[in-house]
Amino acid sequence: MPNMPKAFIAAAGRRRALQGLGAGALGLALPGLARAALTIEIIGGNSNQIPITVLPFGNEERYKDQVGQIVLADLLRSGWFRLQDVGSIGKPPVEPSDVDWRQFGTRGASNLVIGNVVERSDGKLAVRFRLMDVAKQSQRTGFSYTVGVEQLRATAHKIADVLYEELTGEAGVFSTRICYVVKGTDRFELQVADADGANSDFILAHREPIISPAWSPDGSKIAYVSFERRKPIVFVHSLADGSRQVLANFEGANSSPSWSPDGRQLAITLTRDGVAQIYSVAADGSAVNRLTNSQSIDTEASWSPDGRTLLFTSDRGGSPQVYRMPSSGGPADRVTFEGNYNVTPRWSPDGRSFCFIQRNSGRYNVAIQELGSREAVLLTDGRNDSSPTFAPNGRMILYASEHNKRGVLAAVSRDGRIKQRFSDTGGNIREPAWGPLFKSR
Amino acid sequence: MKKLILLMLAGLLVTGCATQDVKEQDKAAVEQRDLLEAQRKAEEEEARRKSQLSREQEEVNRRLDEERRRAAEEAAKAKSDAEIKALASPSVNSSSLDPRSQLKDPSSAVFKRSVYYDFDRYDIREDFAPLVEAHANLLLQNRDLKTRIEGNCDERGSTEYNLALGQRRADSVKRALMVLGVPASRIEAVSYGEEKPKATGQDEDSYAENRRSDIMYPGNE
Structure with a gap:
């Protein structure tokens, strides 16, 4: 590759990583019908948005998944960017040497993304992109990926991740996945979709309820609670081959699975010894160990990112509140104090705060609180918001809400400024869980 | 050791x-x-x-044993009362002691199966004590009969907290039946949390309807 610009050579490591991602995506060939795609509507944006101009990639119109369009949609949907439209410019440039800097400068472009899709002799596609700084008339970053045509969409998300990180300083989450439960009439489906709601498919469908899905830290498995045997039982479901195993099926209720950060064990809630208590269990279902010893409901454990501490819900003080204890069990201290209903704590990925559901004047909303502070900040205003789940970069919180009396997914940024609503054509959507960042090997 | x-x-x-x-x-x-x-x-x-x-x-x-003996005595007395009644009035079906027909009979004390609760509570309210007693008697009179108590909650708040609360509700009925002499082995207590609402409205009446334990007799109703 004698004419290959430096950045393209530097991208070799990433190219391998992307191929790894492709294999993962192929492994996710899930059984069942394709589902109606969720669409995301932004209902509030950051006041200080970064201007972005993404030109159509060369040849992208030849393929169903048009890379430039997907990249732009990802960035705009995040709420952190605003489209800097440059009007009609004729044939869009695909190489730095084609860029008419004066033209883009006078039309207000500052962050310009160009790229192209080139079919190679072996049938694979070379997707290249560059982020150009118009003021400096230079390239800020740029990579090349060699992929199959079926990976164009995943590649576009990967490009959006690189751009997001370059321009905001935090990891992008466009390549991540989410899962949620769709409740139809007499049918519950556990669905997995891309973070933008595309490619949704179900991994489990049953007449009986499914709740509390939880991604394993490596994204390869989902633990959940299924009532298919007419009582709540915890299963672990492998996404690669659809195989699954019972994690906990004791007398009474088995529920609330939560993976430890190293993926070796889970915290679960059992009622086998009486009232709901928290236990740890190895990922293969062995070594069940009781962690709480109260006469009250203890449930909804959430691990700190360092694995040392659990947040959980307990009504030991007379009303359900959030408590904290060592992950091996031991004394617990209360961490929420406002109001008489604070539940479903979820630790933020940076470990500094947690989100939860708080009842205020009969409404149930997502709130966030710094660890060590006693003050909660209310983020949402729905009637019955529930099941909050952090994006793996900690910027957004996905949760279940209601719109026109139907269950919908919504998301809010941790500062409350950006609000998104996901919609679907049918069914009630509930119990979302945001998957982990895809770890490159 | x-x-x-x-x-x-x-x-x-x-x-x-x-x-x-x-x-x-x-x-x-x-x-x-x-x-x-x-x-x-x-x-x-x-x-x-x-x-x-x-x-x-x-x-x-x-x-x-004492409780069982008393319950059996009561049951025997109820039975003989019913037999006397049946003799006195031929219109009363003599099979009315069959649990299936009792459960289906709107005038029977066990026709109603639901115990209702206040918000975030799981204790059995006084007004439901007679209903629980009637079901205890039915179970004591029919030694082969098994019951399944299903605890439910309204849709508001946490799915998992509601699942735990539903279990407490089901367990409270199970405990009451056990105190009345029904062996634990014949009672299964499960929670459906907020997953199976009977009323789908978003008002206090619907919520109240969903804060409930149902005393079920699988295969006998």
Whole structure:
């Protein structure tokens, strides 16, 4: 590759990583019908948005998944960017040497993304992109990926991740996945979709309820609670081959699975010894160990990112509140104090705060609180918001809400400024869980 | 515990034999004595605990027997009353004691199956005590009958907290039935949390309808 610009050579490591991602995506060939795609509507944006101009990639119109369009949609949907439209410019440039800097400068472009899709002799596609700084008339970053045509969409998300990180300083989450439960009439489906709601498919469908899905830290498995045997039982479901195993099926209720950060064990809630208590269990279902010893409901454990501490819900003080204890069990201290209903704590990925559901004047909303502070900040205003789940970069919180009396997914940024609503054509959507960042090997 | 002590003891004896040092042997012997003493004490403690437990168990059994006897007497009395009634009025079907027909009979005390709760509560309200008693009697009169208590919650708040609350509700009915003499082995208590709302409205009446335990008789209704 004698004419290959430096950045393209530097991208070799990433190219391998992307191929790894492709294999993962192929492994996710899930059984069942394709589902109606969720669409995301932004209902509030950051006041200080970064201007972005993404030109159509060369040849992208030849393929169903048009890379430039997907990249732009990802960035705009995040709420952190605003489209800097440059009007009609004729044939869009695909190489730095084609860029008419004066033209883009006078039309207000500052962050310009160009790229192209080139079919190679072996049938694979070379997707290249560059982020150009118009003021400096230079390239800020740029990579090349060699992929199959079926990976164009995943590649576009990967490009959006690189751009997001370059321009905001935090990891992008466009390549991540989410899962949620769709409740139809007499049918519950556990669905997995891309973070933008595309490619949704179900991994489990049953007449009986499914709740509390939880991604394993490596994204390869989902633990959940299924009532298919007419009582709540915890299963672990492998996404690669659809195989699954019972994690906990004791007398009474088995529920609330939560993976430890190293993926070796889970915290679960059992009622086998009486009232709901928290236990740890190895990922293969062995070594069940009781962690709480109260006469009250203890449930909804959430691990700190360092694995040392659990947040959980307990009504030991007379009303359900959030408590904290060592992950091996031991004394617990209360961490929420406002109001008489604070539940479903979820630790933020940076470990500094947690989100939860708080009842205020009969409404149930997502709130966030710094660890060590006693003050909660209310983020949402729905009637019955529930099941909050952090994006793996900690910027957004996905949760279940209601719109026109139907269950919908919504998301809010941790500062409350950006609000998104996901919609679907049918069914009630509930119990979302945001998957982990895809770890490159 | 006992096994562990014996194992340690065996280990000590081996060590004791292996060493040529008399002092060491003496020390081992002292340790062995101490261990034997500890073992004896542990055994005594265990025996004391066991006898205490069995006394408690006897007391519980006695009370349960008493309750069962009383319930059986009541049942027999109810039965003879019903038989007398049946003789007196031929219109009353003599099979009315069959649990299936009782459960289907709108005038029967066990026709109603639902116990309702206040918000975030799981204690059985006084107004539902007669209903629970009626079902206890039905179960005491029909020794083959099994029941399944399903606890439910309204849709507001946490799915998982509601699942735990629903279990408490189902367990509260199970405990009440057990106090009335129904053996635990014939009662299954499960929670559906907020997952199976009977009323789908978003108002207090619907929520109240969904804060409920249902006393079910799978295969008999």
